[in-house]
Amino acid sequence: MPGCPPDASAYEKWKFDNLRTRLNNQGKNPLTHLLRGLQWLHRHNPGQALPTEPPEIYLALAAENAKFPVTTHNLPLPDSPWQTPPARTFPAGISIYELAYFSDNVNADLEDLEPAGPQRGPNGELIPAKGQLPQVEEQLTKMYGSIPIKKIPVFFDSRSHATGQTAAFTPNMANLQVADNHLIIPRPHGPRMTVDSATRVLRQVAEQLRDVDPARFTPQWLRARGLNRTFFWARQGSTVRGDRGEGDVDADKLASAFLDGFPPKHTPAQVRQLIIQANPGAFDASGSLRGKGWRKLQIPEDKVDLFEAWTEAVAERIGYRVHWVEAWYYHVRLGSIHCGTNVLRTAPTAFKWWR
Secondary structure, eight states: OTTOSSOHHHHHHOOOOSSSOOOOOOSSSOOOOBSTTOEEOOBOOTTOSSOBOOOHHHHHHHHHHHTSSSOSOOOOOOOOTTOOSSOOOEEOOBOHHHHHHHSOSHHHHHTOSSOOOOEEOTTSOEEOOTTHHHHHHHHHHHHHOSOOOOOOOOOBOOOOTTTSOOOBSSOOTTSOEEETTEEEEEOOOOOEEOHHHHHHHHHHHHHHHOSSOGGGOOHHHHHHTTTTOEEEEEOTTOOOOOSSOOOSSHHHHHHHHTGGGSOTTOOHHHHHHHHHHHSTTSBOTTSOBSSSSOEEEEEOOOOEEHHHHHHHHHHHHTTOEEEEEOOHHHHTTTOOHHHHOOOOOOOOSSSOTTO
16 A cells, blocks of 8 residues: 555565564554464365365465574464364464565556466466456456446455465455345454554555545544454454464464554563453463454554545445454355355245256
8 A cells, every 4th residue: 555664665675584573563563464463274085076265465475484493473374274283373464574575466467557468377278368357347347338347455465376366365245145234254364553553554555546535534534433452352262373472272362463563672471461452351360262252352563454434435335334343264264244144944845946
């Protein structure tokens, strides 16, 4: 996003460091990782038609980390998918530096205004044609006339080495459900900034895309919509530790995963205590989550998800209200909200309905 650190020159200079922190919470406009506290899967179950793999961007990041004999980062490469439990966890948290560095530029290709046509890679794999998204817009306009087409942020994975295809790296917000004037959308777990920084960034984006009036983005509007509140669904053992912090109980892992949303002077222990205080009754004395079920936790960092804020503003402009739904379970299993909201009915027996 324009105006969002780091800028293009910083991308060009950035290199992966095996010893320095991966967090980007320094400077005047700190920006959190995307997908914090979440994990990718690596499963090849018997009879599974499509294996569940970490995305290409994560594999490239983990491969770079594995080049160093000594590293401070928890970025394991997948081993045998049939290994006996407990299987490894693959942390999904990633910075925008890493997204840009380890991506194969497919996102720019998809939005290219001058399609180059299908291509094939060095091993014969099919590479998606450039300009697929503009082509879709042209087809929609041809079929339905001059309808408004609004863009919402989704970041796509690098092309698969096996198939040459791509898929959504971040939860695919375009895979949403419409119910009257309500939109049920997968929570994107995008990068977060302070309210004031988010206001400046979103206004700059709006000035370029014109899908939203730049004046819509104010600190008052962001707070009134509750967009400065961070929620995270967790249960015992589900959270993946971030780049800093120690301890194996849930409160420790949450503090590590969300550390970059707090001022740099905060230690993991201080963030741990703030999270426990914000969720009374959720943790026991040791810091473990109570019970076996899922809990909706609040992370008191007072940061705005740029993807959520932009999407809510776009929806508001065309008369819709957004309801965010946690869909990560489906996202890492090649699905999204549609896969979890099919209506369940008992098949009738009075007639042969299949005919």
